[in-house]
Amino acid sequence: MSLDFCAILTMISHFFAIIGARHLILLSFSACISSKYEPFINVTSPGVTLAITPKFTFSNDNFLSFAIDKLKNLCYNTMILLILGVYMEIISLKPTGFSSNSFLIVSGNEAFAVDPSISEAVILKELESRSLKLRGILLTHGHFDHIWKLKELREKTGAPVCVHELDAEMLTDARKNAYSAFMYGEFSVGEADVLLRDADVLTLGDEQLTVIHTPGHTKGSVCFDTGDSLITGDTLFAEGFGRYDLYGGDLDALKTSLKMLCEMAERERRWLFAGHGEPSTLKSATQSLKYYFDF
Secondary structure, eight states: OOSOHHHHHHHHHHHHHHHOSOOEEEEEEOOOSSSSBOEEEEEEETTEEEEEOOOOOBOOTHHHHHHHHHHHTTOSSEEEEEEEOSSOEEEEEOOOTTTOOEEEEEETTEEEEESOOSOHHHHHHHHHHTTOEEEEEEOSOOOGGGSTTHHHHHHHHOOOEEEEGGGGGGGGOTTTTTHHHHSSSOOOOOOOSEEEOTTOEEEETTEEEEEEEOTTSSTTOEEEEOSSEEEEETSEETTEEOOOOSTTOOHHHHHHHHHHHHHHHHHOOOEEEESSSOOEEHHHHHHGGGGTOOO
């Protein structure tokens, strides 16, 4: 690195000591064609940019997760991660409740919401602040912690709900969506509007993203590929992979899906946004699988 990361954190900490606890951190990453990424960090309060650090380069895939983890510890109220790529923007909203990540995929003035577990008010506020039209609600799978606020978001936006056809049954069944495994009562968010299949192409603004069927965590688990980022749900995390002991889980199917993602990581470079935990890169995340599987 051309700039010591600890020095960056020290400088940011000094700003936080001045502005107090309420703040917003935006991490913006420049698009790249070379083998190295050139990120930069903006430290902002509402409407006012307080500091922009000099650019620094890194080639270690593990550094991204390290940097985000350190910055997250400094953020007391709200953190929004903005990844600017060659294709679409990915906005990661700080998880609450069940610690499931929610995302906005943005192209132009249009957006898809992915796995709305966070309060619909947070999603609506972010859409409004950026003048975005919500074109759809995408689900990586049907577990209750990823669809917790789906019903409320659909009611307030009218956006169609899209889920893989094999997970559609989970949206209206508390046993199948695992709600009854952890809580009492029923939990249903209504039927899906659009049933997805492997290799489906979804258009957003002037761009397209691809549905990749990755069964194993559930029968209909999918990843969404934007071209330079991959939203993986609970199939693959920055360190590890999803459980397979709930309804629809299948270890053999999961191994096949993970092997496919490992092969993808060898061919193509992707940022990785999982259903839980921190962002990483696909290469870094798949490297951890060697401790569990022989591929």
